[in-house]
Amino acid sequence: MNVNLELTDHCNLRCTMCSQSLRDEAHGEPHRFMPFQTWVAGIEGLAGLRDVTLCPHWLGEPTLHPEFDRFAEYAFKQNTNNRRFRHFKVHTNAVILPEERARLLLRLAAFPNMATDTFLAIHFSIDAFSPEAYARVKGADRRDVVFRNVERFLSLRAGAARPVAHLAFVVQDGNHHEVPAFVDHWRRHLLAAGREPVLATEWPPMDRDAIYLRRWNTGDQAHADRLHAGACASVGLRATDRPAGAF
Numbered sequence: 001m002n003v004n005l006e007l008t009d010h011c012n013l014r015c016t017m018c019s020q021s022l023r024d025e026a027h028g029e030p031h032r033f034m035p036f037q038t039w040v041a042g043i044e045g046l047a048g049l050r051d052v053t054l055c056p057h058w059l060g061e062p063t064l065h066p067e068f069d070r071f072a073e074y075a076f077k078q079n080t081n082n083r084r085f086r087h088f089k090v091h092t093n094a095v096i097l098p099e100e101r102a103r104l105l106l107r108l109a110a111f112p113n114m115a116t117d118t119f120l121a122i123h124f125s126i127d128a129f130s131p132e133a134y135a136r137v138k139g140a141d142r143r144d145v146v147f148r149n150v151e152r153f154l155s156l157r158a159g160a161a162r163p164v165a166h167l168a169f170v171v172q173d174g175n176h177h178e179v180p181a182f183v184d185h186w187r188r189h190l191l192a193a194g195r196e197p198v199l200a201t202e203w204p205p206m207d208r209d210a211i212y213l214r215r216w217n218t219g220d221q222a223h224a225d226r227l228h229a230g231a232c233a234s235v236g237l238r239a240t241d242r243p244a245g246a247f
């Protein structure tokens with residue numbers, strides 16, 4: 001069972017493919033940060049549920065929460081013998097991923113007294129290779145800091161099995177031409193770290209690193225599917241048909 005406890009619906013980017021970036025509210029109210037007591041109650045409420053995969057994210061950028069580190073550490077401290085959640089995963093744009101936070105996340109992945117694959121995966125929403133395409137697609141000039149943060153995280157993770165890393169790229173008008181450079185960059189980086197990433201055209205596996213060429217969901221889906229197929233072909237992949245019910 002996937003449980004998303006959204007730490008915040010604020011975001012520090014304005015991605016062109018994200019409805020979150022197009023409005024001032026996400027849930028019919030101004031953006032907010034979750035109070036700590038709500039998180040405590042949410043973690044407590046997981047007791048007794050089976051096979052929970054907890055993700056502290058839904059519409060916003062979770063690391064933007066001023067107490068993200070405290071929230072994450074609290075959840076793991078409450079999870080002795082996986083009594084609150086079986087798995088944990090993080091989705092982030094990696095704009096705010098300083099070394100201390102990277103080290104904290106890696107410490108949590110090795111937290112004692114729970115299954116070694118509890119911290120399953122970290123999903124990096126990157127979506128561009130060049131600074132120009134990044135600014136165009138993500139709405140902010142943050143490419144270099146994001147690449148630096150993700151590269152440092154991958155280096156610090158070194159030989160640790162968890163979390164696996166998914167480097168995601170939503171293929172769209174402003175970036176589709178950069179797929180080969182994106183794949184080449186992250187493949188070389190992961191290979192240098194001793195990882196053989198899989199190239200994924202749909203949701204990647206949770207047991208290994210992946211470079212994920214994600215389909216854009218938009219009003220003109222046929223156009224988005226063509227872009228996705230072309231981008232996949234540019235790196236030797238065949239895009240699978242859009243799964244029924246995909247979103």
Ligand code: SF4
Nearest residue numbers: 011013015018021093
């Ligand atoms: S970083 Fe994520 S939440 Fe923020 S605008 Fe981009 S896709 Fe949306």
